Amino acid sequence: AQTVTQSQPEMSVQEAETVTLSCTYDTSESDYYLFWYKQPPSRQMILVIRQEAYKQQNATENRFSVNFQKAAKSFSLKISDSQLGDAAMYFCAYRSARGLGSGGSNYKLTFGKGTLLTVNP
Amino acid sequence: NAGVTQTPKFQVLKTGQSMTLQCAQDMNHEYMSWYRQDPGMGLRLIHYSVGAGITDQGEVPNGYNVSRSTTEDFPLRLLSAAPSQTSVYFCASSSLGSPEGQPQHFGDGTRLSIL
Numbered sequence: 001a002q003t004v005t006q007s008q009p010e011m012s013v014q015e016a017e018t019v020t021l022s023c024t025y026d027t028s029e030s031d032y033y034l035f036w037y038k039q040p041p042s043r044q045m046i047l048v049i050r051q052e053a054y055k056q057q058n059a060t061e062n063r064f065s066v067n068f069q070k071a072a073k074s075f076s077l078k079i080s081d082s083q084l085g086d087a088a089m090y091f092c093a094y095r096s097a098r099g100l101g102s103g104g105s106n107y108k109l110t111f112g113k114g115t116l117l118t119v120n121p
Numbered sequence: 122n123a124g125v126t127q128t129p130k131f132q133v134l135k136t137g138q139s140m141t142l143q144c145a146q147d148m149n150h151e152y153m154s155w156y157r158q159d160p161g162m163g164l165r166l167i168h169y170s171v172g173a174g175i176t177d178q179g180e181v182p183n184g185y186n187v188s189r190s191t192t193e194d195f196p197l198r199l200l201s202a203a204p205s206q207t208s209v210y211f212c213a214s215s216s217l218g219s220p221e222g223q224p225q226h227f228g229d230g231t232r233l234s235i236l
Contacts, residue, residue, distance in 0.1 A: 045211060
């Protein structure tokens with residue numbers, strides 16, 4: 001079974017600075033997807049960024065980028081120019097890429113326990 | 122598009138009561154799932170479905186039932202509520218088609234308290 005570990009329960013950053021949230025995972029699969037979700041106080045789960053394991057290039061979405069190290073099974077999220085609206089709980093998640101042919105369980109997301117990010121003005 | 126709609130947003134139950142959490146999506150997604158979120162635990166999968174008439178158990182299925190009679194709806198039933206089921210519940214959906222690896226879309230959650 002896959003596991004996802006977020007070793008930082010809480011992080012803080014000054015507005016306009018850069019912060020990196022850590023995520024490691026354990027899997028025996030070679031093909032999979034990784035996600036970062038943001039959960040603000042409103043409780044919504046918002047997709048921040050997505051990475052396909054077969055792609056060597058790190059995904060970026062505006063101020064958000066990842067450092068994907070497949071051999072190390074590491075998937076960190078970097079937030080540049082932090083804004084007050086970035087304050088939220090951030091979850092790292094894993095999904096198999098084996099597809100429906102191997103069973104619907106492959107579509108489940110395995111989440112880490114989350115990192116609470118505080119942005120200080 | 123409304124996306125994934127969950128009702129109610131909040132609910133308080135007494136131990137032993139039953140209730141149904143509703144989930145509907147208007148994106149024609151084949152895959153639907155229910156997660157529970159507890160402090161310090163992340164989100165854990167309760168049940169999932171890959172299409173109408175097909176459901177299966179996730180990590181923490183005990184005390185919950187699901188059914189999938191239509192593509193759009195995936196209700197979660199608590200048979201006899203217990204305080205351990207106090208949690209925030211999320212419904213999520215995604216397409217099973219291409220492109221692969223599409224992210225799951227989440228509802229806004231239901232905060233459930235069992236007294």
